[in-house]
Amino acid sequence: MQTYFIELSYLLASILFILGLKGLSHPETAKRGMHLAEFGMLMAIVGTLMHHEIISYTWIITGLVVGSVVGLAMGFWVPMTAMPQRTALSHAFGAFAAALVGISEFYRSGGHLERITMGALGFEVMLGALTTTGSLLAFAKLQGMVRGTPMTYKGQNVFNMALLTTTIGIFIYLIVVPGSMPLFFTMVGLAFVFGLLLVMPIGSADMPVVMSLLNSYAGLASAATGFVLNNKVLIIAGTLDGFSGFILSVLMCRAMNRSMTNVLFGAFGSAATAASGGSEQTGSMREVSLEDVATQLAYANKVVFVPGYGLATAQAQHAVRELADVLEKRGVTVKYGIHPVAGRMPGHMNVLLAEANVPYSALYELEQINPEFSTTDVSVVVGANDVVNPDARENPSSPIAGMPILDVDRSKSVIVLKRGQGKGFSGLENPLFFKPVTGMLYGDAKETLTKLVQAVQHA
């Protein structure tokens, strides 16, 4: 009877999870979808608490309370600009939990598991361990605790491959000859180290791909836990998470014109990309005055804002919206062009702008906004660089050649808000800045935008 109730609660949870994700296909239905998923989760937890093997509730209740307090604190206080860090941390937590359950199962059996179970458990523990440390390093890079530039050394690829091969070798040995505790813990330790090595050579600009990939690994670790415990809801939820991460990483790859192999062995590709140079630029950048920009904006018909990670670092999302409000009051059409890899995780810019009360109907994807630039009077680039670099379109020898970009240079005027004259994160020269159509406006984005609001009001 008990078992039936538990299994039924899991079935209900599985259905509600799928309906919840289906709701995310539109902003209007998304909230309701999430409530369904939350209810499903509650049912599954209540069902599990009736499990016949549970003897004491002390540690369970304590764990639930501690986790809820930490979760609520994170949930309510993490600012939207820090969403990539928060997500990296939660990938680490999820993967760590999966790894711990796996280690516990192995320890309990004294290492004498059936081969099939050991196979699933190996995947669970290895994926869990490498995702834990990989995500923690990604968190540290995003938080600025570790420098965001790729960390490379000679022979890195060979060393990583050797380590991975050793880890997998031990895994296969454990399946064939079960029972060795020391070997098992060596494998776990190596997987923890491998996670760090995997993320080390990846630069901050490639973070959207890495985040999606770690998401995928964390999900697959959960799914593997489901195989070990023979728990279907775990398999379903883990697989959904794993595939969601996989799909996102494919989309992110496509948006950067990088191959899937390049991403799966991401460490190797990005190091090479960062090393090769861009085209040398001659000519000078044209600096424009604030008043000039204000006049251009005030008398334009259509203005498109193109935000990048610089918008997030400058916390300028509210200032952009204020400027857009003033312009719209004057009858200017305002749209936002969002590149898929703008920011540090998929969809990051949309969330930031939504937080600043920009209606989602004004947010346009790359394919939707690109045909519109030819009829745009002023494009304002705020803290974005590579996603508007025309080299991607025109220079086949550029490291970012073939990457789809926002064609801001086709609009009548381009204003680039930039902190200083230096190169962007990727270290590439951006020919857009040297085009006659482009005007550079230096300074802190938030400050500049706030001044523009006043200037436009007086224009």
Next chain:
Amino acid sequence: MSSETLISALYVFALAAFLGYQVISRVPPLLHTPLMSATNAISGISLVGSIVTAGAHYNTVSTILGFVAVVCSTTNVVGGFVITDRMLRMFKKKK
């Protein structure tokens, strides 16, 4: 694990993968950040495994590992859903 159990688990895995692909490829880029935090919260369902490990008293090590796992998964479930809700409330149609 018997081979029948494995096969039925593989069925579930394969079907969930196809379904997941269908459902998730319909999510617009607009909602990719909420999608990531939502799937994260949902995969916190590994909590059900952790709960049994923490409460079953197999041995002290398992109980400790289970307890830490419960804390981690609960943080993900609660934090993930709260943040997803917070983000989704910000997406408005028109002022």
